[in-house]
Every structure is written in C-alpha cells, then in structure tokens.
Amino acid sequence: MEPLKPFSASLVPLPIENIDTDQIIPARYLKVTDKNSLAEGCFTDWRQDPNFILNNPRYQAGHILVAGHNFGCGSSREHAPWALKAYGFQAVISTYFADIFRNNSLKNGLLPIVVDAETYQALLDLAEEAPEAEVHIDLASQTVTLPNGQKASFPIDPFSKTCLLEGIDELGYLVKQMPEIEAFEASHPARVQTAG
C-alpha cells in the first residue's frame, strides 16, 4: 500500500444518517472477482435521482464525502470502500462509523475521519456555501483544517495510523508474527477439522 500523504480536497455533503453499505454498493454489483470495477455501482441507485448530490455539477470535483452519523452500517462487504475509492473519494468524514466499514476503509487507504458534531456542521456549511473550497487533511497530526484556518483533530488508533503513514500492509505484518502463531498452535490443538 502507498503511504498516505497529506492532501487537500473539496467536500461532497451527504447529511443522511445510517447510510448502509447496500446503498454505497448494491449487492447486484458484488458478483465481480476483482476490486477495481466498482465505480459504476457506487451509490448507483441514489444516482438515478437527478437531484442526488453526486449528480450536482457543483460537487463534481469533491473527493471527501461528509456523511451522517453511523456511516457504513450493515453488510461487511469491503466492496463499499473499494467502490468509494474507485469513484474517487479519498476520505469520508462523519460523526460515527460502523465498525466493519471503518476497519475495511483503513485497510484500503480510505480515511474514515470522525469529527464532533460542531465540526461536522461547519464542514456541511462550508460545502454548501463554497463547494470549491478545499479542506486539508493531515494524518500525521490527525487534523482537518478548514480554509479559514479552523482546525479539528480526529482520533485514529496508533497502529492503523502507522500502517497508513508508512504504507505497511497488515498481511505482511501478520506473516511476521508466524513464530508466535506457531507457538500458540503448538499448545492449542485445532478445535475442528472441516474435512470428512
């Protein structure tokens, strides 16, 4: 995975609570066997509505989604962050993320940024008033900076932060734990055998 560098991008406001992964990528798009062909399916049913925000010409340049509480709930499909990334999003900002979506996003370099309600509202206001305005996101200092200089910090667990900043992939990290895993297995015989 590429190291995640600081970036600036404009916002796409989607202030709806509980956006589930079936909306982000409907199940009928899950018959693929790769990760890269999902842009077409991203929010596809909502995009049928001409008034949907992703159809609004003012927000075509936006690469940061600002979405309502509990974003990414429902299905565990990692196709959701794959689809958002394929569509061009680099980060999602919300007041709260569902667990599996947050984990899946972190593993794909799609930054799930949790902010307080006040910052969330300030970002929505900014997106409404000045769609072209860019916010700056710096993972190292864990800050979102608005064009007026207002800063908000966001939490992230130290391990995910290091992985993202240094481009460490978790599978590679786990493979390096093999001596500990072998030691564990030596003292914990397999509980079941699926053959037979």
Add this chain to the structure above:
Amino acid sequence: MSKTLFEKIWDAHVVSHPPNSPAVLYVDLHLVHEVTSPQAFTELRQRGIKARRPLQTIATMDHSTPTTPRGADGLIPVTDAMAVTQLKTLVDNCNEHGIPVFELGTEKQGIVHVIGPELGLTQPGMTIVCGDSHTSTHGAFGALAFGIGTSEVAHVLATQTLLQNKPLTYEIRVDGQLQEGVTAKDIILAVIANIGIGGGTGHVFEYTGSAIRSLSMEARMTICNMSIEGGARAGLIAPDETTFNYIQGRPHAPQGADWDKAVAHWRTLPSDAGATYDKQLILDADTLAPMITYGTNPGMGMSITERVPDPKQYSDNSQKMALDKALAYMDLQPGQPLLGHKVDVVFVGSCTNSRISDLRLAAEMIKGHRVADGVRMLVVPGSQTVKRQAEAEGLHKVFVEAGAEWREAGCSMCIAMNGDQLQPGQYAVSTSNRNFEGRQGRGGRTFLASPLTAVASAINGVVTDPRTLVAERAFEVTPV
C-alpha cells in the same frame, strides 16, 4: 477476577498483544463463500502464500446462487454469467488451497450460517469468522463469531489470525416469558428498535435472562444473527444443556471421551457471577408483541399494532431527515397503521429464519389456508439438509398446496443478487434481516417480521397480526 463469556473466549485466543498494536487473535474456524473471498485468494496468489489451515476452513455457495428448482439433469441451473464465473472461481480457489467446498446443490450446501451449526462445526468457546456480517449467528453457541472484510479473509487464510482491538461488552437481558404468537425474531427486532442500529457499535452483545435461556438453539441463532443490525459485530449466548443437546451427534461434534472433555470445558465458559458489562439493556419478554419494521433500517421497528411514527417528533434534524427519507421510500404516511397494508410478496428464508423449526412453524400456520390471491410467497430452506428434512416431514407439500413456492437452498431474496428479487414498488413481508433501500431488489420495500407474521400476512394478503390467526387455530407455538 470475574470474567464474562466474551472475555474468557477472547483471552484464550490472544496469540500476542504488542504495545500500541491490536491483539493478534487466533481463529478456530473460517467460513468462506463465493462473494467476499475471490479478491482474498488473489491477494494470496500474488504473494505466493498457501492457506495455512485449510482444514479449519470450509466453503459453501449461497449468495449469488439461484434457488430455482433443479432441471431434468438434477442440477440447479445458473444462467448469470458473472455468477457462473464467481462460483467457478470459488471451486478453483478451494481446490488450489485444499479447502473443502460444498458446491451448489450438493448434499451439505447451504447458507454459510446455517451449515456451520448443523454440521456441528460451530461449537462453544471457539472463534469463528467469515466475510459476512451475519457471522454473529454462531454466537448462539457461546462462540465469539463475527463478520470480517475481504482483506481480513486474506489475513485469516494466510495466518489463521486477525488483528483485533478488544471490543466492549453489552448485556442484553430478556427476562419473562413470550406470549403466544411472539417469537425470538420479535425479541431481536424489539432490541434493535430500542437501541437503534448503531447502538451496539464497538460492543459485543451477550444475551442473558430467563426468556433467552428458554429458547431453542435455532431461536437463539435468530437472535444472535441480527446482533449486527444493532451495530454489534458479535452477539453471544452462554452454552447450556440446550446447546450441548443440539451439538451432540452432529457430524463434526466431538465423540466419546472427547465429547465429555469438551462439555466439561464448555461448562466453564458462562460469565462468572459478578462479571460486569460496559453497557446493559433490560427487556421484559411478557410485554413484547409481534414486531414489524416500517422504515429502511432494522432499527425502524415497532409493535405490529402501533402506527408509523411522525418525523416531526424528532428535534434532531438529521434524524428527522432520515425518517422523512425512509417514509418517502416506503410510501408510508406518519400515523398510518401497518396492519391491513397490502403485501405483494412474502419471503420465508435467510440466515435469520430458514431453519427447520422456522419452516415447521410456517407450515403449521399455513396448513389449511391459501396464500392470498395476488401474493407471491417463497419458502427458501437454509440448506440442502434443511430441505431434505422438511421434505421428509412433508412440509414442502403443505407450502405448495397453499400456493407458495418451494425453493432450493440459498440466501435468495434476502440479498437479491441471485434472481430472487422484488420488483420496484412492491411490498414484502420478509423473515430476513435487512430492510435497507433496494436490499430485496431495486425499488422494493421490505417489512421485516417473524415467520408467523409473514405467513399470517400471506394468508390475508395484508399485514396481519399473527396472534389473530394463532388464536383462531389454537395451536401451540412451541420452540423446537
């Protein structure tokens, strides 16, 4: 120190826990299906890694598989080219790595969360993962079971471990006794309506209390299955005699001296007296009525006799907007009752309610009735094993004689990626687990409910309180 059931299982599976890092957690059983695994196998192939423990792994086909009747050749026809590729990819991947795979229509194939328990692979105290959020189902056995993403599927295939931050605990205590016509499905819909779909995020549920203890294993699975709809990745129930009786004699259950040893271990798993939880919810089973959802997430539920809520009741603007949007999608008005609302489709199936006891209950309810004119009713067994059992008991004849469709095993209309789906604008009463927009087909509208409510609604052609029919028929709704 007193520990909860969850903490005991967690502690027993931590391989290592370096500072400032998540724990490396060992996985006892990895369940695989066709939809969330291909990219994980690709990842392994690119790195030249073989599955580390193929015989602690099992694969089935369920999501993208049709449930249409078999052809003259005895095979279930798959006509969707992408599904054909996806299913073939699963077989090729499993063969390459030596992972047992149950192919479409074969003896043990079925929904991943139905076959694990019925084969005796799901056992107390285990860690179980699958690239599917309803993996929480297996928690009914006192196993720590949760859904993972495809990157994590690759992690488990390669190392049999996962990186995990320890979740918090949440006790959901349900005491008392369910009234006639009220089932496990109504308990879990009531829990989710109570805490909301994000209420359990970051937590693992443990369901306790006398109402839970009196439930059958299959009813417990229905409850644990929907833990994720309350935001919790896992939901557990302490193992007891009901659990042991269910497991004993199943194909992968321990035998002989191993059985006694296993049961002795399983008896040590329940939460210690004095163990504490980070959060708690208490519900009274006696006061529960059949539940139904009116909106577009499983938290938008109510007693079946209540009326659709008014968005104006919310002071919070985003909550108000969410309900406005949901009611617009559902084409429902605030204050409207759902009882008597027209129904186009009734779906009995899914990893929530497709086991033999669900089908027995549904058959008992519909016997002597007909599916109302203009209503399509599908009954989709959760596995080939459930299907054979139902047919041995003649349940399929009851359904077919009533005018319902009797299908092959699979996820079917719960996920609408296999040919079984609603048409735009249709209303369904479904025993499945999600009523998200388009979940059962683009533009389709879902009322989630119990099998009893679903069947009662099929009979009357409108949303129906099953208690009216249960009373009329005076049969015992007993847990199996």
